[in-house]
Amino acid sequence: MICIFYRFLPSKNNRAMWKLEEEINSMILKVVKQRTEASYEKDLLQMVLEGAKSCNDYYGPSTNSSHDKFIVDNCKNIYFAGHETTAITATWSLMLLAAHPEWQARARAEVLEICGDSPPDANMLRNMKTLTMVIQETLRLYPPAAFVIRAALEDITFKDIMISKGMNIQIPVSILQRQCDLWGPDAHKFNPERFAHGIVGACKTPQAYMPFGVGPHVCAGQHFAMTELKVILTLILSKFCFSLSPGYEHSPAFRLVIVPEHGVTLRVRTA
Numbered sequence: 001m002i003c004i005f006y007r008f009l010p011s012k013n014n015r016a017m018w019k020l021e022e023e024i025n026s027m028i029l030k031v032v033k034q035r036t037e038a039s040y041e042k043d044l045l046q047m048v049l050e051g052a053k054s055c056n057d058y059y060g061p062s063t064n065s066s067h068d069k070f071i072v073d074n075c076k077n078i079y080f081a082g083h084e085t086t087a088i089t090a091t092w093s094l095m096l097l098a099a100h101p102e103w104q105a106r107a108r109a110e111v112l113e114i115c116g117d118s119p120p121d122a123n124m125l126r127n128m129k130t131l132t133m134v135i136q137e138t139l140r141l142y143p144p145a146a147f148v149i150r151a152a153l154e155d156i157t158f159k160d161i162m163i164s165k166g167m168n169i170q171i172p173v174s175i176l177q178r179q180c181d182l183w184g185p186d187a188h189k190f191n192p193e194r195f196a197h198g199i200v201g202a203c204k205t206p207q208a209y210m211p212f213g214v215g216p217h218v219c220a221g222q223h224f225a226m227t228e229l230k231v232i233l234t235l236i237l238s239k240f241c242f243s244l245s246p247g248y249e250h251s252p253a254f255r256l257v258i259v260p261e262h263g264v265t266l267r268v269r270t271a
């Protein structure tokens with residue numbers, strides 16, 4: 001297992017991170033203020049605002065600041081943890097399907113066979129084996145969260161490595177998921193077939209596949225995200241054929257999540 005260890009000390013960079021966090025927090029509260037002054041809408045933000053009214057269980061007796069903290073924490077979780085990650089995965093999936101027309105054709109054939117002319121329902125999505133393999137392989141090659149991070153709460157010894165209390169441990173997901181000794185010589189290639197027998201069949205050490213993290217803090221939205229991705233791809237595949245635009249420049253870049261630096265431009269026509 002490859003890990004990066006570092007001690008979390010107040011540094012110039014950390015101070016910049018805290019400042020950024022404060023800016024994000026006040027940006028969220030500004031949007032919330034606009035919403036509460038302007039209107040009532042039946043959406044996710046409104047549900048968070050309603051929830052904040054009864055937030056005293058977790059954050060202690062309700063005060064203005066615990067109320068704001070509840071709203072900010074939940075918005076960060078849902079909008080940042082949930083939105084960007086799923087949107088980027090949909091983008092990478094489309095890029096890979098555009099670059100691999102044989103897989104695009106296989107996935108479309110499956111969608112048309114299972115859904116016909118109907119919009120996908122839960123049962124149909126469950127039966128989409130090829131599409132699941134395509135998404136799993138996309139998340140292996142381009143995991144939006146490049147690292148899973150943990151802090152040691154006490155001194156521990158892991159194998160013969162001493163990890164002292166306060167040390168942060170970064171597990172580089174994107175590197176683990178491309179190791180040839182774990183995934184085979186084609187580890188860098190897009191080959192959804194490797195997931196034909198699930199994650200256990202795809203990797204010598206299945207724990208090395210962790211696009212949604214691992215353990216008690218594994219992604220709370222992983223099943224929701226997989227469903228969203230299947231719905232998006234099903235709807236697009238059923239209506240359109242697409243290929244990469246000649247202007248597409250492949251440049252995965254680390255920007256909190258792993259993004260296509262110059263976007264993904266596709267040539268699209270009706271199927």
Ligand code: HEM
Pocket residue numbers: 077078081082083085086089143144145147148149210211212213214215216217218219220221222224225
């Ligand atoms: C493809 C989409 C997504 C990916 C790749 C992803 C990935 C991750 C990863 C790597 C973690 C850290 C897990 C760990 O530390 O072990 C995480 C945590 C989390 N994710 Fe996601 N996520 C996705 C979508 C979502 C969605 C749609 C939601 C909610 C609507 C969500 C909510 C959360 C929450 C609440 C946590 C924190 C869990 C905790 O600390 O207990 N995620 N996610």
